[in-house]
Amino acid sequence: MKDSKDKNIQEELDKNPGRIGVKPSSGLSEDEKAYQLIYRELRKAPDYALPDGFADKVAEKVRPKHRASLLTRDYKLLFLAIAGLLLLSFSMFWLLNLNISLRALSISTNMTATIIIGIIGIVIIQIADQKLLRSKIFRSLK
Amino acid sequence: MTDDKKLVNRVIQGDRQAFKTLIQQNERLVAHMVYRIVDIAEDREEICQDVFIKVYQKLPGFNFQSKLSTWIATIAYRHSLNHLKKKKKILTSDLDEDLVFQETSDLIDQKTPEYLFSQQDTKNLVHRLIEKLPVQYKTVLTLFHLEEMNYSEIVEVTGMPEGTVKNYLFRARKLLKEKLKHYLVKEEPQ
Numbered sequence: 544m545k546d547s548k549d550k551n552i553q554e555e556l557d558k559n560p561g562r563i564g565v566k567p568s569s570g571l572s573e574d575e576k577a578y579q580l581i582y583r584e585l586r587k588a589p590d591y592a593l594p595d596g597f598a599d600k601v602a603e604k605v606r607p608k609h610r611a612s613l614l615t616r617d618y619k620l621l622f623l624a625i626a627g628l629l630l631l632s633f634s635m636f637w638l639l640n641l642n643i644s645l646r647a648l649s650i651s652t653n654m655t656a657t658i659i660i661g662i663i664g665i666v667i668i669q670i671a672d673q674k675l676l677r678s679k680i681f682r683s684l685k
Numbered sequence: 686m687t688d689d690k691k692l693v694n695r696v697i698q699g700d701r702q703a704f705k706t707l708i709q710q711n712e713r714l715v716a717h718m719v720y721r722i723v724d725i726a727e728d729r730e731e732i733c734q735d736v737f738i739k740v741y742q743k744l745p746g747f748n749f750q751s752k753l754s755t756w757i758a759t760i761a762y763r764h765s766l767n768h769l770k771k772k773k774k775i776l777t778s779d780l781d782e783d784l785v786f787q788e789t790s791d792l793i794d795q796k797t798p799e800y801l802f803s804q805q806d807t808k809n810l811v812h813r814l815i816e817k818l819p820v821q822y823k824t825v826l827t828l829f830h831l832e833e834m835n836y837s838e839i840v841e842v843t844g845m846p847e848g849t850v851k852n853y854l855f856r857a858r859k860l861l862k863e864k865l866k867h868y869l870v871k872e873e874p875q
Contacts, residue, residue: 549859577865581858584811585830588713591720593733598708601737602701 552578621671628667632660689753697745707753708737714754715761717831721823722765724816725772732768736761751841755834758842762824769820807868814864822857825850 552575560582571579636656695703712733719732739760747756815823821843828834828842839850 546859549862550855553855553858573866573869574862577862577869578858580807580869581811581861581865582830584808585815585826588831589717589720589812591716591729593712593716593730597712597730597733598705601708601734602705604734605704605738605741 549574556582624671625664625668628664632664636660690749693744693747693749693753696741704741707740711754711757712737714758714832717827718758718761718824719765721815721827722762722820723768728768732765733761736764739764752838755838755841758828758832758834762842766820810868811861811865814861818857818860821845822853822860825853826857829854 556578639656692703692707696707715733715736716729719729719736723729723732736757740757743760747753815826818826824843825839825845828839834842836847836850839845840847843850845853
């Protein structure tokens with residue numbers, strides 16, 4: 544019963560928002576006066592706003608995403624460089640093998656060459672990673 | 686909707702100015718939602734920022750099945766709730782109306798009668814009562830009264846069934862009325 548009375552007042556104010564702006568008159572019941580005041584205050588924005596330049600700040604924050612796509616491109620280039628290096632190494636190895644007789648190509652020669660090329664490759668990758676990529680990642684995070 | 690489409694397409698293509706426009710058009714909505722849900726003032730701005738970054742990331746997946754503002758409000762609502770969960774604010778107990786009544790009673794009883802008789806303080810009191818309401822109540826009140834969303838939009842934002850939205854709206858306003866009436870009765874003698 545009490546709920547239906549409240550429901551009726553609320554429905555009336557929802558249907559006729561014009562009544563909310565009217566100053567509560569003495570002819571209104573306590574419930575109606577209270578509801579009018581509540582409806583009026585609910586339509587007012589809270590005393591909170593984002594600072595000036597908020598949009599600029601957020602737009603600046605999403606920029607690393609574009610930088611990230613540049614980094615992806617750099618990674619692709621690095622991958623191509625490594626692949627090229629390996630191809631070159633194998634080609635040189637193959638050409639050398641042509642000039643050396645099968646007997647002369649002992650296991651120890653093969654192993655030494657493999658280790659040297661491996662070490663050179665690792666060093667090149669490390670330098671490329673440190674100098675090119677990591678520094679760019681740190682810069683993009685700033 | 687066409688303007689929204691143009692704006693969204695420009696943002697997806699990497700137009701920063703368009704993204705700034707999108708933020709400016711919706712920052713009031715996001716700020717109000719976050720303000721109502723998150724009670725830690727220091728966290729609010731960062732949450733608003735996170736909301737717009739999420740919007741930016743998810744924008745390519747937005748299919749225009751709803752208004753852009755409704756979709757952004759949904760992200761703001763979910764992100765704010767997740768923040769509360771992380772801060773271990775238990776949402777299930779938020780709907781304990783007895784607790785709300787107790788807290789708001791304290792709010793009124795602490796005041797001296799002289800202090801209560803100012804009209805400005807009546808308004809402040811209403812806003813403080815709103816702040817004390819459970820999160821779900823505050824959310825539906827904000828979306829309905831301040832953002833002027835209809836029931837289906839509120840359903841979309843909150844994921845609550847329409848009946849629940851209507852019920853929360855009714856109960857929230859009734860709860861406020863009960864507290865305020867108590868105060869208005871006190872005010873009558875003067």
